[in-house]
């Protein structure tokens with residue numbers, strides 16, 4: 634069982650929307666928070682709003698930044714016990730475009746898939762030394778996994794889902810719990826990136842999504858689908874098997 638009030642939590646890409654809401658709610662609970670981002674002014678802004686947090690510059694698409702992040706955490710935050718892999722990008726890409734920017738594609742794959750895998754790999758020893766620990770991977774539901782205009786995002790999130798399930802199996806005998814969060818489509822940067830609105834009926838509120846996710850983690854639900862979890866309020870144990 635994760636006690637967030639006694640936890641040290643790393644949140645990647647935590648200066649906007651869902652990531653920033655995790656910062657807000659976990660700060661209120663009393664967690665020690667490390668937030669990463671690739672935009673210094675946004676990191677400063679987050680620190681102004683939440684003075685207790687620690688900020689670290691890290692462009693997830695840059696291998697050296699990710700290595701530095703891991704070194705800094707190992708040196709300065711040995712009490713780390715929760716990683717929230719939130720940072721991600723969604724590119725609208727036309728695969729028939731003869732002059733596709735392959736560098737951009739690599740950046741998206743590295744940010745969404747390779748960086749979180751490296752972060753987890755390098756920080757597992759720290760998590761193992763904690764009494765209880767969690768890895769929380771934010772993936773995406775089917776409506777985004779098969780989203781035609783965002784093929785690289787779809788591929789990385791499908792890969793991230795597979796990786797998360799395998800990670801859970803490999804860490805089964807440890808105290809590290811692996812959670813997957815599948816957000817519904819929110820009214821955030823992602824939707825403004827998309828060419829068409831997916832489903833206006835399922836616009837959800839970021840604050841509710843994050844509070845339900847925290848509740849899901851407390852309850853030990855391995856795959857958290859906040860919408861479903863909300864519906865199952867009466868008997869949350871059902872959410873464990875769905």
Ligand SMILES: NC(=O)c1ccc[n+]([C@@H]2O[C@H](COP(=O)([O-])OP(=O)(O)OC[C@H]3O[C@@H](n4cnc5c(N)ncnc54)[C@H](OP(=O)(O)O)[C@@H]3O)[C@@H](O)[C@H]2O)c1
Nearest residue numbers: 646649650651671692693694719720721773818819821822
């Ligand atoms: N919103 C939705 O409807 C939805 C649905 C399904 C899944 N999700 C998932 O939920 C998570 C959060 O989504 P969101 O809606 O909060 O998205 P968002 O507003 O775009 O936030 C994503 C964060 O990741 C950061 N980021 C992007 N590329 C980065 C890089 N190379 N290095 C460091 N940080 C980087 C962004 O920073 P910058 O400001 O510098 O870009 C931003 O802070 C993502 O994993 C997303 O895939 C969201």
